[in-house]
Amino acid sequence: MTITRAMLEALDKGDPLAPFRDEFDLPPDVLYLDGNSLGVLPKAAKARMVRAVEQEWGRGLIRSWNEAGWIDMPGRVGAAIAGLIGAHADEVIVADSTSVNIFKLAAAALRLRPGRRIILSEPGNFPTDLYMLQGLTMFLGGAVEVRTVAPADLPTALTDEVALLLLTQVHYKTGRMHDMADLTARAHAVGALTLWDLSHSAGALEVNLNGAGADFAVGCGYKYLNGGPGAPAFLFVARRHQADAVQPLSGWMGHAAPFAFDDTYRPADGMRRHLCGTPPILGLSALEEGVAIMARADRSHIREKSQRLGDLFITLVEQMCGDVFGLISPREAGQRGSHVSLSHLDGYAIMQALIARGVIGDFRAPDALRFGFTPLYLRYVDLWEAVAHLANIMQSGEYRQDRFQTKAAVT
Amino acid sequence: MTITRAMLEALDKGDPLAPFRDEFDLPPDVLYLDGNSLGVLPKAAKARMVRAVEQEWGRGLIRSWNEAGWIDMPGRVGAAIAGLIGAHADEVIVADSTSVNIFKLAAAALRLRPGRRIILSEPGNFPTDLYMLQGLTMFLGGAVEVRTVAPADLPTALTDEVALLLLTQVHYKTGRMHDMADLTARAHAVGALTLWDLSHSAGALEVNLNGAGADFAVGCGYKYLNGGPGAPAFLFVARRHQADAVQPLSGWMGHAAPFAFDDTYRPADGMRRHLCGTPPILGLSALEEGVAIMARADRSHIREKSQRLGDLFITLVEQMCGDVFGLISPREAGQRGSHVSLSHLDGYAIMQALIARGVIGDFRAPDALRFGFTPLYLRYVDLWEAVAHLANIMQSGEYRQDRFQTKAAVT
Structure with a gap:
């Protein structure tokens, strides 16, 4: 035709x-x-940025942390993204970059699977995914290694030595999509956890993290979510892991009581423990508008x-x-x-x-x-x-x- | 009177x-x-944000990485900050948050001082500084510990077991200022490295990192640098450490050739290896204007x-x-x-x-x-x-x- x-x-x-x-x-x-x-x-982001800069920053100044709701933005924008990826509102938060979030969640996964020495991925995965794993394992002194195998060999490479399977759902170059539910089930069958990078799928597909039984996920704000250049990224932790998932980038915004200014870190409940430093308000403001449009589309x-x-x-x-x-x-x-x-x-x-x-x-x-x-x-x-x-x-x-x-x- | x-x-x-x-x-x-x-x-930041949003993002789109110089912003804004803190232009880069940058540089310091088991700081340091060290050492499984001693006891606590001394130059609560040159010299005398948090001093004091012989530093963009809420942070590595300082948050923007899309991480020369994910362009744009004003003041x-x-x-x-x-x-x-x-x-x-x-x-x-x-x-x-x-x-x-x-x- x-x-x-x-x-x-x-x-x-x-x-x-x-x-x-x-x-x-x-x-x-x-x-x-x-x-x-x-x-x-998004047209709405233009107006929003003027408001964020001129009113919230310029006029409200430090008061905007409470009065403009800045302090709640990581959770609020995260909840809106959750609706796009088959997650509960309390399973997603916005923070840092995709790269940094990969480090956090891969490290958390290793702590949940002590003694297992392999993180599995595929060759040609988006470079930052592999690089972050390499930094993580280098830093751990060789106790854990990154192994990459071709997609067809993933089922046999999933053994009880594997702590974590990290894959990008949609490949950045080829566009090939993994079967998230199938690979997650295979990982769980050998006791491994899964971390899905949704950078090329959030906002583009009908992602269903909980339907697939996914454990962890990260994704990008500046692609299909239209959040602007270098927008902050998001991360997902399934409810069943939230109490036990501890990540090493334990900054003050992830503390149970950040404004108590204690000397000792105590992780917040839920997703807030995956925050690290002060949230990037300008980037979050633009991202919120991009996500809001996407949330209205079928x-x-x-x-x-x-x-x-x-x-x-x-x-x-x-x-x-x-x-x-x-x-x-x-x-x-x-x-x-x-x-x-x-x-x-x-x-x-x-x-x-x-x-x-x-x-x-x-x-x-x-x-x-x-x-x-x-x-x-x-x-x-x-x-x-x-x-x-x-x-x-x-x-x-x-x-x-x-x-x-x-x-x-x-x- | x-x-x-x-x-x-x-x-x-x-x-x-x-x-x-x-x-x-x-x-x-x-x-x-x-x-x-x-x-x-800053008034200039208002106009700059409109330009960054409407022209660079809205019109230039992906082309702005080259045509608007987005890709060079972390180094360019870093070089401007260097002039405020007694550093060479090639010793400072803007990335992530102060918290994340503390993790990077403390981890890099530990690798430069293998076998030493103490990171020294003071009780009541800004919480995120202590929390990040706690996350780092927890994650390393107890091989390194964080020790905090009162300022008066720092000289005696500096022993050849200390890998790193991390202090905030100006205390966030009391405003008390450490003698950077003296404490750096004392740390060096026992073979320890120093990491100075300049969050309350960059833009407010005549900071002189190289005059003091400092090894590493981090600092905040949204305080005296007027970079906006949650502005990206900066980090400094003295030239003499740049070839050997390797940090674990090895994202694609820190790769020697990010757009070669290799599977194996190879750190960029100089400060670029301390980048991790995609730079936050909106935040960097506002920060650049704040820093530019500060740079013109005596x-x-x-x-x-x-x-x-x-x-x-x-x-x-x-x-x-x-x-x-x-x-x-x-x-x-x-x-x-x-x-x-x-x-x-x-x-x-x-x-x-x-x-x-x-x-x-x-x-x-x-x-x-x-x-x-x-x-x-x-x-x-x-x-x-x-x-x-x-x-x-x-x-x-x-x-x-x-x-x-x-x-x-x-x-």
Whole structure:
């Protein structure tokens, strides 16, 4: 079946999520296929940041910790995120970065499984996940090791030596999705715990942490949650572990009574013990607005549109570009998150040429062109325009120009 | 000598720092003596936040990592802070929170002093400093212990078992200042390293880390640096330790080549290895403006005015309030940072009554009323008004009203 522009326009007309597009401040002349790296600006976040800066900080000053509810923001925004990932409101809190939260929860898991010497993951997991585990185990002096095995070998690698299985639900490069419920059950069968990185799934899929029996999770605020550049991250601890999960970054905000100023750390109940330093109020303010929009959208509509966008994109690329690209991502939508990666040896330059035309995706070394599909603000017809640009760049050879070859600091 | 209002007005007329007041957006009807807890809003930060949100995030989106220089912000703001604390530009970087940075550098110090089993500090240090050490040592399974001794006993407690001495240069409650050069020399004499928490001194004193031979330091962005609520923090590693200082929160932003997406962590050269997750751009943007103002002020003028403000405040309290308050802080300005604490059993209620009148200080359990002096935006005559309110509250007994008794979440 050949896709036509008219078909895509018809899909936009019938899209129940179409009204959400107006809630975002999208730049003109840009087709943004990189919301999986940095989500766009919600209009409500613009007004909120002015209020947070001018009123809460400027006028309220220190009084805003109580009067503007700053002190409750990590839990309040966490509770809103919980609704997006199949968690109870009291199982999620916002703090620090995804990286720091991985360290906290991996360390907590090791304490819950003393004597077990392996943390299991997969090669090519998002680097920070592996790096944080390497820092953690290096620091513990070799008593615990990080082992990475290919996804297909995970079931046999799950033995009673494994303390923790850490996986990213949707792979940052390929978009391949793990079966969270199945792998969690397999981990539990050998007495291991699970830590799921939801950076590429929260806000993009119907994540169901409790349905899958997950133990721990972390995730990113600045991708599908539209929380702004470097937004604070979130972490999840299942209720059954909350009383026993103790993490080493035991800062004052995680104390049972931070304003008693005791000399001895005593962890707060529930999720507050996973806070560390003073919460980043400006970042939390923007994130709260991004999450609020997402919370109003129907999760099944998001997943349905996300899958359809990905399917149509793959088909359009083949239709317009022929076979010049490899498909890194799974073709089957049910095995994919909300982005699609293509491979090409000149991937970096091709992506630069696309960006120069206002079609923004990103490049992941060594050869992946990555395109993210964000159902709240992307139109079906945008796919037509984006792939037409891509086809034109390939046919014209425009990407071979020198100006597209120079690597930037951030790719 | 009796202080008069006219004397204070004359001091304001001759104050070389007076023009700086206009750079801040101060609320009307407020006398703000809490800049040591949360600094006020720089006018430049208002405009900067609009630019960061609407232009850089909203329009530039992912391109702003390169085009708006986001990726360089941790080092760039760090270099600006370096100029305030006697460090080289390549010795400071901005990342995470003060708490998280304490963990990083204390862990790095332990690796540089293997076999030594004590981290030394003082009782009553700011809680998060002690809590982070407790988390660190708990996590290491008892091989290292945290020992706290009174300041007078530090010289004898410094033995060749000590790996690290962690002190806050200016005490958060008493305002008492340690002699950084002397204690650093004593630590070095027994082979120990030093980690200085500058939260209450960066931007308030003439800190000279390299002059004192300090090894490591951390500090807060939201106090005297006016970086906004929950601003990111900074950390310092002396050049001589940079090649060997390895910290366990080894996130992707600390990797030598973050966008190579390797599976194996390899620390960046210099200070970048002390980054962990994705930098908090909104917080960094506000902080950069606060630091820029501070960088234009003459450091000796700041210290001179800070000391004079403190001296005058103490004298005015005695002049107007008699002997109802104890003086927690050192009377000698040279031994004090930039805040003064008074003691009173009804301290909490008295501070609430002051705040209700728009005179904002804060309370630190169990009995300290804390008043911070920020030379860039405080006038000498403000002291007169503030202490007159305090005297009136004490004479009228107004603080005994029920409405001032209820403890808020944040004190």
